[in-house]
Amino acid sequence: MAPKDITIQMTSLEDIGHARATGATAALGNNSPTAYTGGTLSNEGLRRRGRYTKLSDESDHEDSQTSKLQGFVYRITGSTILRRLLLYYLPPALVLLIVVVIFLTAAKNARIGDIHMVGLFVWLEVIWATIWVAWAIAYIFPFVFQYFGGFISHGARHFTGILKAVLIPMTAFIWALLSRAATPVLCVFDDIDPGKCDDDWVLVIRKALLATIGCTGLYFIEKILIHLLTVNYRKRQFKTRLDESKRIIRILALMYEASLKLYPGFCARFVEEDHKIHRTQTQTRIQLAREERSRLRQKVSKFYGEEAMAETLSRLQGKEVLKPGSPRSVVLRALETEKASEALARRLWLSFTLEKDMVTEADIARILGPDREDDALDIFLELDKDENGDISMEEMILLVTQFSQNRHSIEQSMHDIGQAVKSLDRILEVVLLFLSTLIYVAVFDARGFTSLTTVWTSIAAASFAIAGTVQEFLGSLVFIFIKHPYDVGDRVDINKEQLIVEHISLLFTIFRQIDTGGTVQIPNIVNNTQLIRNISRSRAMMERYDFAISPKTKFFQIENLKSELQKFVLEPQNKRDYQSKIDIEVMSIGNMEKLCLRVEICMKSNFANETLYAMRRSKFMCALFAAMKKHSISKPWGGKPPDAGSWENPAYTVTLTDTEAKEAREGWEEREEKDRAKKLEKLWWDGLAKEKSKENKPVKDKPTEEKL
Numbered sequence: 024m025a026p027k028d029i030t031i032q033m034t035s036l037e038d039i040g041h042a043r044a045t046g047a048t049a050a051l052g053n054n055s056p057t058a059y060t061g062g063t064l065s066n067e068g069l070r071r072r073g074r075y076t077k078l079s080d081e082s083d084h085e086d087s088q089t090s091k092l093q094g095f096v097y098r099i100t101g102s103t104i105l106r107r108l109l110l111y112y113l114p115p116a117l118v119l120l121i122v123v124v125i126f127l128t129a130a131k132n133a134r135i136g137d138i139h140m141v142g143l144f145v146w147l148e149v150i151w152a153t154i155w156v157a158w159a160i161a162y163i164f165p166f167v168f169q170y171f172g173g174f175i176s177h178g179a180r181h182f183t184g185i186l187k188a189v190l191i192p193m194t195a196f197i198w199a200l201l202s203r204a205a206t207p208v209l210c211v212f213d214d215i216d217p218g219k220c221d222d223d224w225v226l227v228i229r230k231a232l233l234a235t236i237g238c239t240g241l242y243f244i245e246k247i248l249i250h251l252l253t254v255n256y257r258k259r260q261f262k263t264r265l266d267e268s269k270r271i272i273r274i275l276a277l278m279y280e281a282s283l284k285l286y287p288g289f290c291a292r293f294v295e296e297d298h299k300i301h302r303t304q305t306q307t308r309i310q311l312a313r314e315e316r317s318r319l320r321q322k323v324s325k326f327y328g329e330e331a332m333a334e335t336l337s338r339l340q341g342k343e344v345l346k347p348g349s350p351r352s353v354v355l356r357a358l359e360t361e362k363a364s365e366a367l368a369r370r371l372w373l374s375f376t377l378e379k380d381m382v383t384e385a386d387i388a389r390i391l392g393p394d395r396e397d398d399a400l401d402i403f404l405e406l407d408k409d410e411n412g413d414i415s416m417e418e419m420i421l422l423v424t425q426f427s428q429n430r431h432s433i434e435q436s437m438h439d440i441g442q443a444v445k446s447l448d449r450i451l452e453v454v455l456l457f458l459s460t461l462i463y464v465a466v467f468d469a470r471g472f473t474s475l476t477t478v479w480t481s482i483a484a485a486s487f488a489i490a491g492t493v494q495e496f497l498g499s500l501v502f503i504f505i506k507h508p509y510d511v512g513d514r515v516d517i518n519k520e521q522l523i524v525e526h527i528s529l530l531f532t533i534f535r536q537i538d539t540g541g542t543v544q545i546p547n548i549v550n551n552t553q554l555i556r557n558i559s560r561s562r563a564m565m566e567r568y569d570f571a572i573s574p575k576t577k578f579f580q581i582e583n584l585k586s587e588l589q590k591f592v593l594e595p596q597n598k599r600d601y602q603s604k605i606d607i608e609v610m611s612i613g614n615m616e617k618l619c620l621r622v623e624i625c626m627k628s629n630f631a632n633e634t635l636y637a638m639r640r641s642k643f644m645c646a647l648f649a650a651m652k653k654h655s656i657s658k659p660w661g662g663k664p665p666d667a668g669s670w671e672n673p674a675y676t677v678t679l680t681d682t683e684a685k686e687a688r689e690g691w692e693e694r695e696e697k698d699r700a701k702k703l704e705k706l707w708w709d710g711l712a713k714e715k716s717k718e719n720k721p722v723k724d725k726p727t728e729e730k731l
Contacts, residue, residue, distance in 0.1 A: 112155055119148045137222055142212025149205050157197035161190050185250045192243040199239045203232040227467075234466040238459040245455055249448050256440065256504055264433055271426055272354060274402050275371070280350040281390050282374035292373070299366035300357045358427045368423035372416045381413035382406075409599050409627045418599060425632070432512025439511055439527040443503055446529045450496075499530050499547040508555045514631040516556040517545075537633060559631040563602065566624055566640070568647070569610070571617040573657050580654050581607060581620070587650040591643075592624070600639045602627055617659040622647060 126133055126141035133140040165186035172182070186193070206229055210220030289297045357363040375382045375390050388399035406414050406422060486493070502508075509515050513524045514537075522534035522543065532550065534543045558564070585607045592601040606623040613619055624643055630636040651657075679687065 112151075115151055116148065119144055119151060123148065135222075135224065138209055138220070138225070139212040142209050145212070146205065146208045149208055150202050153201040153205060154194075154198050157201055158190075158194045160197050161193040164193070181254075185247060185254060188250050189243065189246045192239070192246040196236070196239040196243040199232060199236040203229070203236060206232065230466050231463075234459075234463045237462045237466075238455075241455055241458060245448075245451050249444060249451070252447075252504060253441075253444050256444075256507075257437070260440075260507055260510070261433065261437065264429075268426075268430060268433065271405060272351065272358075274405050275354045275367070275423070276351040277391070277398060278371045278375070278387075278402060279354055279367070282371055283350070285374055285390065286370075293370050296366040296370040299363050300353060300370070302356075302363070358423075358430055361424055361427065364424045364427040365420055368420040369416065371423075372414070372419040376416075381415055382419075383413050411598055415599070421635075428512070432510065436511035436527065440503070443527065443529040447500070495530065495546070495548045498551050502547045502551045503527070503529065506551070508550075509557050509559075513557055513559040514633075515558060517550065517553050558629050561629040561631075563625060563627055564629045566626070568622045568624075568644075570620055571613065571659055572620050572651075573659050574612070574616065574618055576618055576656055580656055581609070583654045584650055584656060587653065588622070588624075588647065591646045591650070597642070600627060601625070601643065 122144045123141055126139070126144060130140065135143060165183045168186060169183040206225070207220075209225055209228075286292055288301070354367065357367040372382060375386050377386050377389070379386070384399060384403040387402050388396055391399050391402075403414075406419065408422065409418070509524050509527075509532075511524050511527060515522050515524060515534075517534075520543075521537040523537060524532060525535050525542070526533040530548075531544050531546050534545065535541070536543060585605060588605045588607075589603070591597060592603060592605060602625040604623075604625050608621050610619040610621050626636075626639055628635070
């Protein structure tokens, strides 16, 4: 084993991984573009580290020191406000100042009406200054609102972000107010009537500024409403999903950091996985390009280059700025592609498995350390979605890849909703443009505003023509921003059609059919009245199977079937797919011809993943069929119609030919005639017997009068 402080010259990834695993430090030569330190790609490929760092870096010490002049330049260029002041404010202000000096010296008597020309340019100088004063007020106002709003209500601080987002509309509105308040500056240079200042062009400016106040106020209010809609919508629809996404990313970053401590980057065990995770070829080209830059150019690029622009954009979008090579940034980059996500899942699982087939909570706690039991519990609970007590490699890969797809779906959904909000914003801006025109007309000509009756009549007539479009527009707004039954990537059922959401627009939604793969575009106003089942938003789902069995089936056979299925779902290879609850019940007796049986089984997830759902369903159907055969449960009548005249089929029909029918009829008539003759004969003999009995009966003597 090499000593810890010895510097080793290596060129292969296997040697680098072995050296990191044994504790040695690798320093690549000039021919090697990259050095690997701490399990991540390092940007300092030619710099050695260890106990003798000072001795090896003496040649770089002079280059690292900068002069005081350079430090001053860096501080100046690093100030955003100072840069804007130098680049944007001073040049126009100097030009206006030169014009003011000219009218004060060479052209003192130049006038425009009763007002000196110098007064006009002084007023323009003040107006130019009010633009930046308004910007400063709008820039500071959110922080003031946040400070004082915290005393009133804790939720008031959430509106600070909205006020920061409407910086330009707020600046325009404040500028319009300040500009209207600055018009008395013109009156100072009126020699005839300084206090009145009633020149026609001054009145025009005052009216224009007054109308501008109304227009900018409406624009400011419209932007606030749009941002309120966006913030409330995203808070209501995406907050839970984004919080879950952040939690899973944190967990994967913790696991990846622990994995790097055990197995450094590009070690012999995970060379293939690390290649897919890091995409080393692209990173090598980027690092070579960075090494070719001069030190001064890199420092200037820190303020003006691509890195500064990307960092500024990330901060404006509310994203966290991560350092390259950090575990969190590596995890986020790996989740961008499916192959990198699978490689990340394999690396994490194999790092925690400890040569076993499953990963348990004890394994995670043992790897993280004795002081991080809470983190180990959080990681295990987040990964063990099926609550089996352990985590398999297939389960880990499925979790990470599914999370990667969900992240892409969230990003696409937020993008589509953002585009819908932009479309709504453009429509409202057109309405504001029309209202602004009316405001300017009303301010400049009150009589002309009353003459717009014909215009209002035309608008009323046009409203009837576009009533359907307006109804569709308003219905789509309610459907998207209030109801919002689905997001991009969701698996939904609409009118018994199995669909996946591909794109959401303001007026329509594009779906992909699961059975055919075709694309379907459905207007939102149509979906507004449909029954929509969102499978992706559902929790663990249950499925029912209804079928008929033989009416001769005994109750103990049904109980044995239930026990057999219960045993199937509790097997180690199946308990990750199905819950332990199995329900079997007889629904009806089918007109005493069959038994209608229902089997209910609950999966451990919803049916959004069609491949996984089809696999689980097929496996359970095979187990159900085998269990029914095992316990002699057959379909009604054993697969053939019951015998005619049996208790299962008491009523039946037969088909006869004409000859058979004729012979049968003659036979029936002959039998009927014989029966009739027998009945007549019986009646005759019965009557004869009665007559004879009457004749043989003795007659009693009548009483005589004497006896009476």
